Amino acid sequence: MIIVSYILMLIGAFFYAIGGLGIYRMPDLFNRAQAGTKATTLGTLSLLLGVGVQQPSWIPKLLLIAVFIAVTNPVGSSTLARAGYHSGVPIYEGTQVDDLKELYKKEDGLDE
Amino acid sequence: MSKFIGASVIMFIPWVLLAGSDPSELILGATVAMVIAGIIYRNLDYAFKSGSLAGAIKFLVVYVPVFLWELVKANIDVAFRVLNPRMPINPGFVKIPTGIKGDYGRLALANSITLTPGTLSVDGDENHLYVHWIDVMGESQKERGELVSGPFEDILGGIFK
Amino acid sequence: MMNAFVFTLVGLGLFFSLLRLLTGPTPFDRVLSLDTMNIIISGSIVLIALIFNNALYLDIAIVYAVLAFLETIVFARYLEGRS
Structure with missing residues (x-):
């Protein structure tokens, strides 16, 4: 049982490392947000599961932490990406399509 | 009324997860959840309909x-x-x-x-x-x-x- | 022994996001890496709870996660309004 727990915890920690590396290597804010959010969410879930296998009496609290992080982490990075697009952070030059431009052009037109 | 029930249930569930299922804790949690729900329920836009429970189970499963x-x-x-x-x-x-x-x-x-x-x-x-x-x-x-x-x-x- | 491996990987994640926090070209990159670091830190608080065998640290992890979320939202709103 303890081996299963450590394998889950190692997987979680590995995805934390991937998340950090993704934040460092990706070329612009939006790609960084993608790598960071996904990797840390699964990392946390896997790590909490590993801890729960070793300490079954902690499972309710761990469940609360897991649900909270799974709900709020994507909301946080979506808000950040939206704010970043609004204030015009540089976008990676390899970006293919940009459907968002029309939305903000319309909004800016209304403001003036 | 449905808002009041919804707010109480939503506040009660995290309390049970945090404090455990000891009877005195359950009574305290239910009382506090209902008092707070009674104060704030007019300002919420969440209504506890009869379909909500089935929806929640479907969501989980x-x-x-x-x-x-x-x-x-x-x-x-x-x-x-x-x-x-x-x-x-x-x-x-x-x-x-x-x-x-x-x-x-x-x-x-x-x-x-x-x-x-x-x-x-x-x-x-x-x-x-x-x-x-x-x-x-x-x-x-x-x-x-x-x-x-x-x-x-x-x-x-x-x-x- | 196994704890050392787990904490090495967690530390690697923290190290790379710290590099992004220090070098990030825009404030948004810094806030994003801070957000990632906060999630990693609340995970490691749970690990510390396991190692010290003390359930009190779990409450700290919950409060830390709540504050980290609020911090990200407040920073995003503030930076959006400023420009």
Whole structure:
């Protein structure tokens, strides 16, 4: 049982490392947000599961932490990406399509 | 009244998870939850309908396993992209149609899109979501919508209408 | 022994996001890396709870996660309004 727990915890920690590396290597804010959010969410879930296998009496609290992080982490990075697009952070030059431009052009037109 | 019940239940469940199921803790938690719900329930826009419980069970049984599986796939995808020295990315912002109305359904859909392979929801308007996609595929809006939110659109549409 | 491996990987994640925090070209990149670091830190608080065998640290992890979320939202709103 303890081996299963450590394998889950190692997987979680590995995805934390991937998340950090993704934040460092990706070329612009939006790609960084993608790598960071996904990797840390699964990392946390896997790590909490590993801890729960070793300490079954902690499972309710761990469940609360897991649900909270799974709900709020994507909301946080979506808000950040939206704010970043609004204030015009540089976008990676390899970006293919940009459907968002029309939305903000319309909004800016209304403001003036 | 339905708002009051909904608010009390929503405050009571985290209390049980935090404090355990000791009888004195349960009584204290229920009392405090009902007092606070009595103070704030006029300002909430959440109503506890008869369909809510069935929706919650459906959410747990149907949606959560699909979501977890997609999350694992997304992470393997991210790991390959990050560890590959050439970083095969081909990003873009795409606009996808969605049929889901209502704040909670929208929140669940946007979160699912953020945690599925290669996509991050950025913004939305009445009938569309704007999504940053790390590897753009497909040509038309409809085709892309099918690729990005296909599996969740049906499940969440059944739960939140 | 196994704890050392787990904490090495967690530390690697923290190290790379710290590099992004220090070098990030825009404030948004810094806030994003801070958000990632906060999630990693609340995960390691749970690990510390396991190692010290003390359930009190779990409450700290919950409060830390709540504050981290609020911090990200407040920073995003502030930076959006400023420009």
